[in-house]
Amino acid sequence: MAAPEGRGYEAFAGRVGEFTSASEPWWPAPHRAPEKAPNIIVMLVDDLGFSDLGPFGSEIDTPHIDRLAADGWVFTNYRTAPMCSPARAALLTGVNPHRAGFGFVAHIDPGYPGFTCELPAQAPTIAESLRAGGYATFMVGKWHLTLESRLHDGADRSSWPLQRGFDRYFGSMDGFTALHHPHRLVQDNSVVDIREFPDGFFLTDELTDRAIGMIDELRTSDADKPFFLYYAHTSVHGPIQAKDVDIDKYRGRYEAGWNTLRAERFARQRARGIVPDHATLPADPLADGDRIPAWDDLSDEERRLFARHMEVYAAAVDEIDQSVGRLLARLERSGERENTIVVIASDNGGSAEGGRSGTRSYFAQFGSDVEPMDGWETDVPRDPDEIGGPRLFAQYPTGWARVSNTPFRSFKSSTYEGGVHAPLILSWRAAPLAGGLRDQFVFVADLAPTLLELSGVAPLTERAGAPALPMDGGSVVSVLADPAAEGRERQYFECVGRRALVEGRWKAVSVTRPTPAEGAAGGVWELYDLAADPTETRDVAEAHPERVAAMAERWRTEAWRNTVFPLDDTGDLFRFRPATEEPLSEPVELIPFRPPLERFRSAKLTVLRSFDIEIDVDLTPEASGVLVAHGDQGGGYLLAVEHGAPVLVYNAYGVMHRARGAALNPGAQRVVVRVREQDDLRCRVSVECDGVEQAAIAGVPMLLGMAPFTGISVGYDYGGPVDWALYEQYRTFPFTGGEIVRVRYVPGARSAEDPTILRAVGRAVQALAD
Template sequence: MGRAAARGYEGFGGRVEEFASASTPWDRPRRAAPAGAPNIVVVLVDDLGFSDLGPFGSEIPTPNIDRLADGGWIFTDYRTAPVCSPARAALLTGLNPHRAGFGTVAHVDPGYPGFTCELPEDAPTLAESLRAGGYATFMVGKWHLTVESELHDGGDRASWPLQRGFDRYFGSMDGFTSLHHPHRLVRDNSVVDRPSLPEGYFLTDELTEEALGMIDGLRANDAAKPFFLYFAHTAVHGPVQAKAEDIARQRGRYAAGWDALREARFARQRELGIVAPGTRLPEGEQADAALIPPWESLTEAERELFARHMEVYAASVAEVDESVGRLVQRLEELGELDRTIIVVASDNGGTAEGGPGGTRSYFAQFVAGTPVPGDWVRDVPRELELLGGPRVHGHYPAGWARVSNTPFRSFKGGLYEGGVHAPLVLSWPGAPVQRADRGLRGQFVFVADLAPTLLELAGVAPLGERHGRPAQEPDGRSFASALGDATAPGRSAQYFESFGRRAMVSAGWKAVSPTAPTPAEGAAGGRWELYDLAGDPSETRDVAAEHPSLLGELAESWRREAWRNTVFPLDDDGSLFRSRPERECALAEPVRLPPFRPPLERFRASRLTVLRSFEVRAELVLGPEASGVIVAHGDQGGGYLLAIEGGRPLVSYNAYGVMHRAHGARLEPGEHRLSLRLDELDGLRWRVALEVDGMPDAELPAVPMLLGMAPFTGISVGYDFGGPVDWELHERHPGGFRFLGGELGAVTYLPGARSRHDATVIRRLDEAVLAVAD
């Protein structure tokens, strides 16, 4: 054990001994946790709006979270980052998002310090500090803090959960996944090799079981050691899904429509004291009227469809609450609920990415800004009963997102309050404060404040070093004093930035620039709006013209904060996120994939197929009864596969829910060479052609390209992993339709020319550094 210096000070939870970390992870100092140290559970819900939980005015039944809130603290002025990865980075490090490397989600890599999409080497995480302070550290669920080009099996794991302080991890490393058929699950440092899932599988349930198992495993071996559990739900991010029985419980709840439900939530918020007196609901343009039609203007069929979308969303929220209830029950059974701090929060506001009418074809809507043709279908019709189930990758319409964010305006990704104002509940039954001192708290709290607060409550000091490097000074500040004192001060100021949009909150005022400035306007220039949050928390009256000097001061404060927090360069023309590092080019080289292995990871696979022509070659020896999948890529959200069924080749192509199929001629037993070509046509389409032994055999003349995040499930050889590409084929041959009755060799992918529609700019890292210096 390496030596470490220590110094003591008094914290909320008692005396804190601060230990500097040693220079290597295997030589880091460890000590027993402070006497009576509480367990810590952080439950983070994805894309949950401010009003979606019962304590914040929702009609969705959340009795377990309601119970936590009734005996704990409800923070009504909690803000987070406008998108998920930045919020998660700030939560775990106590740094502002850009200083933590996450100016945006972990799907870009332009080469600038504020957008590395990896946690800094000199930023100890909450898990690392707690582990050094004597805690067991567990995580389940969504990570989304590793740049996507390092998610594959050969990637650098330096920014994976176990390397950032967690003893155990189980979940999806990516930004989202299907709850019925996860595209990829990781346990600790390795992909879970599970070719098929049992009937009725549901990810929220498995994550909960894994969390309970980690706690039980600890208690079977150590009855006293405190634990930190970070439970990052994949729900309710798109595709929004839920179990059929839970959707049925919501039936009819949303028939009155989004206008009535928004008013009802707002009324409850006023009764609960969640919103300040005088708060007004934004209307008209401020309430995105151009995006959201009045409910009464919709047809009967539209109302039925849109209500069903919201029933699925509500069921997913209720399933999160049920998961919380199971954790609380286990803590009660262990006699540890009183000594457990439980935090429930959202990573950002509710999202309007479903569009005005929602979508049953999530990946057709989620096409990463590619200019799709006018006949592009963003919502493939499906039977209502399929919504929320494994066959539909859907998302609710923007009208329900506005309800989720009641009483605020705008959505996830934006810097009005709807994008950044989120629910926060903190429960600690055994906290050293009186019952009368619990309840509503109106302090301004930011997501970066959570880590310092939890460390203080635990009586554990943050690590002063990480791997021999002095730790960055955190931006977050503990709000632990607010638990016992409703008048304790919160933070006074915080900057925000998202896709070039800017905002500054300071002393009850908020300056917002909803569009990126032009280079000529400068970092503090462009159009700014000003709101008095004390009197107008829902931002209904722009008072910029009345306070020009104050607005100028706030804009200049934003500029100074932006420089301090490595926010620049701003994405003022969209080019920032089109830039990718040169090292990723290797991911688009030809590759041979052996059969029956875990699927090639999503992003790794996408480099071979997305926005380009490509060829898939396979060699096989068929026996008289040979059948099964040769190669599959994708799922019910979009994908393609090549199989042998009934002695004939089958090409299935799922165009975001629209199925296309072509059969080849019957094959005689023996050796065969198959070539599946997808060649680009005009209008972002592919011609899909199969050759067998050098001769044309089957063809799909024109199908929509799979773009953006599709195909989402990676490439599997010899079986169809996860969500099936072709549901009818899956019903005939459940369990992945594994290739049997012959010999299947490795499958080779040969990427072709990039599409002219691919706007990606390949850059060397030194060019990016020079660009920001200029």
């Protein structure tokens, strides 16, 4: 949808911070625009379901967000991409996800234009446009818009936040991180060198502190310059963690079970007009009943465990609201609250990654393309009271994800409404417009042009010496001004071959990949009349075959225009990676006491392969501490010297294995850790000193996918500890009483179980697309 006629972008002129224009602005008569350009805060929450905030029916306490909704606009028909990176790319550029390079999250690189997993050079971000228009631009939190292979410290930084329009950045470049002990933090263009996190550290609080600090430091030097703050929460993506004080607040609140809570949320939604009166709550089997056990059939132990998962999730959402409150309080103190636009949104629907029973071993079942063998433990039995704390990486069960997505079907990565229908709130007290509910269709790509129009800043017309890609999104300022204005008419969706097209009141959905023989518009399509059936409970495809065929063909046309192809129609697309990554698997020497080697760079040395760690060390009789550590409480391994003897630790997704060798003689010696793949995705880990085996652990599960998550550190155990017992005694257990002379990782051949296919994927196809 284009900007309304006569309501084009107004450029800044003269003193920064003042609106000036040669013609009437878009504000409807007799209103006048604010005298100063507004500050803008966009807060994006990770994996938050449609009903998880108070204004959308939640029982979770979100008083600050509630107040934003009360004096702003609540969008009940907002849709986003089915997964996080595609949504973020569209939000920042106003370009559809695949055209922005993100047909999937930034953990693939098959070599096609729609899956580059980096923003196109010709697509200016909203931060770049706003900075050119006189704004200070800040970002805290999750980036997730850079290829994994370019996250390490020697990588090309052209796709990092500062190179894409932000003056300041602090957060996690990766897709998620632990909140108590983040695996890696970046400030501006450099990794944060922190040896040990203090007790009580919590990332949500730290991000809020940093955001407020950026505002404070700007105001110290410039009282008038408007700012843009993009606050991208890492919460509530798994592993779901929260602070004890907030978890305690929700004790006992979820003992009634997921069906009861879902029904209560739906009733509040209908009462508040969030969903129309004629909407119905999808029942089983449409509502994924085969994936969700009946609450009454659970044992008391299971109900307590599952309720604890949701208590932690609720606490994490509560903490997001607290961050909103702290930012608003800061603006109130400086008198800037009135003229600050605040946007709250989710990047996709709630996630069912936890599975039927949830998991206390997040990495045992997340992020791997390898099918686990029989007997693989995906939920290590641990004390439920540890869920949410620093000792455990957890994800809530599918039953609670369904509650999060009330009243819709399915979950994150689906093209049903549960995957793409998300909350959106916009507040701007100084706007001469009345807020309220808006039921027009708005898409995530519409946010950038809308905010640019509200700010009075023109989007950049070129970038990197070439004309800017035209935005696919359109300003919805007219929708803010007029509850009867028209919203977006059409939008395509795609995720791993699942397809959908919304066109007016109709939605066509195909939730299975078409076969190559069927073609892009082929396969089984469902059809829903969203005006009559907003929760997709009645497939009317058989009654409207011509409409189904026409919408499938229009989806194909949209897909060609948006570089969606090739579809993952065989399930092999994401197994392809460029051969240019192969040097990341060459032997490497690491320096003691430096920040840990980045996660993906570390994984290329160890995951799905045998490998050796050669350590030359000079020991004194008092030598003690970690020689090398890789991983955290979600899985990892560690070699330390304790009381003169080598201690080998292997954390198998939460199951601890330890072995101790004989006391070592002082002096120079070579210590070698050998990790050897065995059958059924298991391995043997041993340590040798001067050629003599000292200790071994055999038959343990290999660490796959995203584990080990925290990168390799030498001389101490960075971040979330591999072994909590050692951490309680020695904290990060820095090595003392000798010298670590040399540490060298020597990777072996890739496992036969590794499905990755390396090929010479060039960038020529991207150059042609550009």
